[in-house]
Amino acid sequence: MNKYQKVAYYPGCALEGTGHAYNSSTKAVGKALGLELDEVKDWNCCGAMEVKNVDPKVQTYLSSRVMAIAAHEMKAKVVMAPCNGCYHNLKKAEYDLANDEASRQTVDRISKKAGHETYQAGSLETIHALDWIKDGIGEEELKRRLKSSLKGLKVANYYGCMYTRPRHIFPEKDQGPGSESTSQPHFMDDLLAVAGAENVDFPLKTACCGGAHTLSDSDTSTQLVLNILQAAEVAGADVIATECPTCHSGLEMHQVRAEKVLGTKTKVRMLYFTQLLGVALGVSPRKLGVHENVSDGLALLKEKGIA
Amino acid sequence: MSAARGTLLARAEAVLEEWVRARGETPTQDTVETFRLLALHRQGARGVPSFNACRETCREIAYHYNLLEESGDGKPRLMMEMLVRHLELFVRGKMEVEGLGDFCCASRPVREKSLLEERTDG
Numbered sequence: 001m002n003k004y005q006k007v008a009y010y011p012g013c014a015l016e017g018t019g020h021a022y023n024s025s026t027k028a029v030g031k032a033l034g035l036e037l038d039e040v041k042d043w044n045c046c047g048a049m050e051v052k053n054v055d056p057k058v059q060t061y062l063s064s065r066v067m068a069i070a071a072h073e074m075k076a077k078v079v080m081a082p083c084n085g086c087y088h089n090l091k092k093a094e095y096d097l098a099n100d101e102a103s104r105q106t107v108d109r110i111s112k113k114a115g116h117e118t119y120q121a122g123s124l125e126t127i128h129a130l131d132w133i134k135d136g137i138g139e140e141e142l143k144r145r146l147k148s149s150l151k152g153l154k155v156a157n158y159y160g161c162m163y164t165r166p167r168h169i170f171p172e173k174d175q176g177p178g179s180e181s182t183s184q185p186h187f188m189d190d191l192l193a194v195a196g197a198e199n200v201d202f203p204l205k206t207a208c209c210g211g212a213h214t215l216s217d218s219d220t221s222t223q224l225v226l227n228i229l230q231a232a233e234v235a236g237a238d239v240i241a242t243e244c245p246t247c248h249s250g251l252e253m254h255q256v257r258a259e260k261v262l263g264t265k266t267k268v269r270m271l272y273f274t275q276l277l278g279v280a281l282g283v284s285p286r287k288l289g290v291h292e293n294v295s296d297g298l299a300l301l302k303e304k305g306i307a
Numbered sequence: 308m309s310a311a312r313g314t315l316l317a318r319a320e321a322v323l324e325e326w327v328r329a330r331g332e333t334p335t336q337d338t339v340e341t342f343r344l345l346a347l348h349r350q351g352a353r354g355v356p357s358f359n360a361c362r363e364t365c366r367e368i369a370y371h372y373n374l375l376e377e378s379g380d381g382k383p384r385l386m387m388e389m390l391v392r393h394l395e396l397f398v399r400g401k402m403e404v405e406g407l408g409d410f411c412c413a414s415r416p417v418r419e420k421s422l423l424e425e426r427t428d429g
Contacts, residue, residue: 161360183363203367203390208360208397213404220400227396231389234382 004127004136008076009037010066012086012245013045019083019245021289025274026082026129028288032281033137033145040070040079046089049212057106063093064107067126068119082129082274084162084244088169090126095169097121128163129274130187130243131180139194147282149196152304155276156202156237156268157188158228160247164206188243188273195280200235204228211250222261225254229266238300241273248272252294269295279307312375312387316344319368319391322398323347326358329407342369355405361397364390 015023030037043066045051047059067090070076081087096103098121111118127135133142164170164182173180180187185206189199209228210221228251232240242248251270259265270293278288285291285307290298301307310318320343324334327350339345348365352358371387401407 165359166356183366203371203386204364204393206363207393208400210396210400213400217400217403220396220403224393224396224400227389227393231386231393234385234389 002136003078003125004035004080004132006036006038007127007132007136008070008074008079008124009039010043010046010070010079010081010086010090011039012043012081012083013048014083014085014245014249018249021292022082022245022248022272022274023289025272025278025283025288028283029133029274029278029281032278032283033133033142035132035136037080038074038076040066041073042069046081046086048085048089052089057096057103058110059089060093060096060103061107061110063089064097064119065111065114065116066090067093067124068111068116071119071123072117076124078125078127080127080129080132082243083246084128084160085246087126087128088162088165091169093119094121094124094126128243130191133191133277134187139190142191142277143194146195146280148280148306150192150276150280150306151196151198153197153276153301153306154200154236154238155192155197156200156232156235156240157185157192157205157273158202158232158240158242158247158251159185159188159206160211160242160244161206161208163243188241192241192273192276195277197241197276200232200237202232202235202237204231209247209250209254211246214250214254218257219261221250222254222257225251226258226262226264226266229255229258229268230264232268233266237268238304239276239297240268240270241276242270243273249294255295269293269297269300271297310388311377312372312379312384313377315384315387315391316368316372319365319394320344320347322391322395323351323365326351326398326402326407329402340369342372344369355401358401361394364394364397368394 011023044062047062052059070079081090108118164185167182173182193199210224214221248270255266275288275290285298327334335346335350337346339349344365348362368390371383374383
């Protein structure tokens with residue numbers, strides 16, 4: 001059995017809130033592909049950016065607790081996190097626990113105090129939803145299961161900045177053919193191309209969207225996002241495909257704000273890659289949560305004759 | 308008249324020079340893979356790992372520079388302009404976050420003018 005056939009699932013906080021549609025579409029796509037998700041029991045926040053800023057080692061502990069439950073209580077070998085922030089933090093915790101004695105001591109101390117077994121580096125493999133589908137099912141099998149095509153849809157794939165950075169916490173990337181690239185990520189491009197989408201050349205696919213200072217300096221975030229949206233339109237895209245709830249809601253919110261504050265309207269829509277794959281797999285847009293998106297993806301899919 | 312590729316590249320270098328100077332260093336004259344922009348990025352990211360979030364933007368600027376003729380126009384030129392703009396916005400945000408100040412008057416928040424007007428009116 002493929003090791004990604006059944007994985008521990010760590011949705012993270014965003015997928016219970018603004019990223020709800022990403023949660024439902026990820027589950028729907030998994031079901032359509034015969035991939036199983038077993039949600040991590042009693043999971044907690046990964047520490048996100050807030051805890052990291054206060055004390056990075058406490059953030060390492062919070063992420064390690066999620067991995068401890070998956071590895072020790074659920075006996076899982078693989079945990080899948082669809083959110084770039086969660087994925088990044090679990091990977092970083094794994095790296096710190098393997099390489100930093102002070103982090104190991106802190107995590108051990110807090111784990112003992114919290115009354116659970118300390119997570120040991122190397123017990124678990126953390127993957128992203130893109131790895132899960134790309135390596136769990138493969139492009140050939142995905143093609144076989146398609147019910148319709150995304151033909152005629154021009155897509156700019158946006159990975160954001162946390163999916164590949166910093167490079168040293170992703171040792172499985174940049175390993176030659178078949179592996180993901182940190183400078184030119186392509187897993188989302190590959191999957192959507194199989195589903196019939198036309199991927200446009202999009203040079204801002206890993207550029208910063210200003211998500212970190214969306215509250216402290218909204219104007220910069222709005223301008224960064226507007227530049228991404230306009231570049232996608234110049235590239236000829238109808239849709240920006242996303243694979244992170246924070247990036248996705250940032251693009252959607254600041255698209256509205258750009259029109260309001262700067263008077264600049266953009267037409268490009270945002271859809272999670274799981275929503276696009278789901279449509280191609282014959283899942284109804286409603287089950288994929290397309291109606292929950294702020295930008296009206298459904299109208300575009302109907303206009304293109306895809307939904 | 309749209310800016311030529313050399314002008315855009317110089318603009319991108321000027322942004323990174325400003326970042327390097329704001330951190331109390333002298334901007335390098337070295338090049339990486341024939342581009343001073345990439346050397347400046349490397350210098351600017353030293354000790355600030357999060358500055359690598361603009362690494363690929365710099366590499367894409369270099370790529371688009373290579374795609375274009377000096378007076379080349381069309382989509383690649385427009386895209387290069389947007390990449391340079393992204394670098395400007397990113398560095399502006401970083402300078403504010405790091406407490407290094409504005410890097411030019413054009414980088415001030417877009418609402419500053421209206422806020423000032425509100426205060427004056429009030």
